[in-house]
Amino acid sequence: MPVFFTQRQIVAPGDLLAEGNYSLGSNVYAIENRIYSSVLGLAEIKDGRVISVIPLKGCYIPRVNDIVIGKIIDVGIASWLVDINSPYTGYLQVSDALSKPVDITKIQLRKFLDIGDIIVAKVTAFDLTRDPQLTIKESRLGKVEKGSLVEISPVKVPRVIGKKGSMISMLEKELGCEIIVGQNGRILVTSRNKARELFAVRLIKIIEREAHISGLTDRIKSMIIKAKKEGVI
Amino acid sequence: MAKSEEIIPVIKKRTIEALLEKGTRIDGRKLDEYREISVKFNVIEKAEGSAIVNIGNTMVIAGVKCVLGMPFSDTPDEGVLIVNTELIPLASPTFEPGPPGEDDIEIARVVDRGLRSTKAVDLRKLCIIQGRRVWALYIDIYALNHDGNLMDASGLAAYCALLCAKISKVSTENESIKILEEKEPLPVQHQAIPVTFAKIGDKIVVDPCYEEELIMDARLTLSFNEEGQICAIQKGGRGVFTLDEIMYCAELGRKISQDIAESIKRQLENIQ
């Protein structure tokens, strides 16, 4: 059962990764017992049997229970259309947005959410045949009134979050800000200290760019310490 | 969303595939069996040449018109050949009116390549005054009924229309051109006979019917001259071929092209 890559080696679509009775992880496919990469990315084997490739790029495909950050792009009679940085447009119904029932024949929905408004929402239903349904009727969800929004490639989201949220909690702690990471690659940073808020945005872009290089959390931490020492933030 | 006519019932697809496994097809043919070809020559008196070709229920008409025109600057001593195909809504509920789409244009260009590569018409004989005046041959191909393999039907119709075409003689005096009453056959010197294959799963069939085309993975057309040389190839469809499959189609296609050529020759002799 040969494996043809070293751990986290970069591979291209069509690269033969292994031959034998392995389990298929993400971004791989099999012809008979030969396992190939289907994307450009880093090849990985887990527990000696699951083969996956971590993609370097890719779009956001919604999953139920994902937290996403969306932008209102249209207002209908009883719903809003929400751009969630995906090929599939989010759909937010009145009943998933407002806590009390309203008479939609009398009320203008634009009063609640207007075109261009940013929301933090959760995906409640999606199966590729229907557009994703969203809700904002839970704590921490809803319309965003302040903060800085940064967009990164959705495939880099796990790296920004870090192992068990280590990267985010480090940023929040060191910079005294609040960070909401949408699985769709949009990240909201809020802080009372605007300079630190913008510094966090810059660091997140660095994390995105260097996501594949090891020792990232420590490097980011030392950048913060240096900036503090120099009095930049 | 695809039109209903383009969506084949799943059970029918399974039937076709099951039959292919057993070496037969939905219309009873063998995998390497071509449908019967019938040709009607010179059906349009007002055209210089014309032909209706039937391959089974597939029906295509081609007409040849000649007009005086200018040669292309890189070939001042040759006539001009222009092939146009239109898949008109008359031929199938799946065709829409409008200017030629990519399917129409693909057929026209593959037919054109075959005729041009084999030098079907001696274009130098269509030159009247070098660099100034030549005959321009327009071959217009119209689908009349679509039951698969419009590519071959179009190619054969174009070739048959050329075979029976007659062109006016001209006289030139002091650079002025006079078109005479008398006509002569178009200088057709070589043949281009297309043979199309469809790949369904791992099976290859020749001359696919409409339902086979709906479920085919890929298509391969090869055109042959009278010596069995290839004069055009076109792979189509979303699927793939292996080298061995291509060589299988080339060998079989060459043989079938000879049978078709015989059949056309017989049918042409019958009317003359």
Next chain:
Amino acid sequence: MKGKICLLNEEGLRIDGRKLDQLRPIKIEVGVLKNADGSAYIEQGKNKIMVAVYGPRELHPRHQALPDRAVLRCRYHMAPFSVPERKSPAPSRREVELSKVIRQALEPALFLEMFPRTSIDVFIEVLQADGGTRCASITAAAVALADAGIPMRDLVAAVAVGKIEGKIALDLNHLEDQYGEADIPVAMMPGLDQITLLQADGLITLDELKEALKLAKNGIMQIYKLQKEALKSKYLESGEELG
């Protein structure tokens, strides 16, 4: 037309000094356009071609969307200044046909069923043409699709083979295409040994076809290697920025 130009000298070298089985110099760059989800630039001889990939994205008009897979759309276009005599910018019949065959050469490689109701758009702009542009376009488009992160069975690499002075030759340039006896564009998924594009004009025997396909595969394997190097080196470069 034939015989006006001698395409092979007495030493068996071609007009640009190549041997019969030799490719033109090829340079592939990845991620050259920031707006696109994926992009690539290829130079093959004097060909200069830019490819952008957008998607998977919402398909407009929406009624063209398919319920079970993404729609792949390709536009092959030649810039008016890409050829000696200005080409009209309106799409020609040739460009319409090539857009179709290029699409069908790429389609077998893509897992389109993973993205129902969306579109993947490939825009090919030939900035300078010198023979074999459809093949160079396919080579670059496959790289741009991989750069966009779109799941693929394999890359697709392409090259034209042909017949000059009665001999089968690899990677025809414009003069060889124009004055040669045959031109046979071939595209493959090289790792899977499957042919995704095959066309031919000119006259060839069956034996010549077989020889041509073998030579094409040879060239395609070299191009495949260059594609992979280009994709992987982009990533490695970004790693070095760290310092």
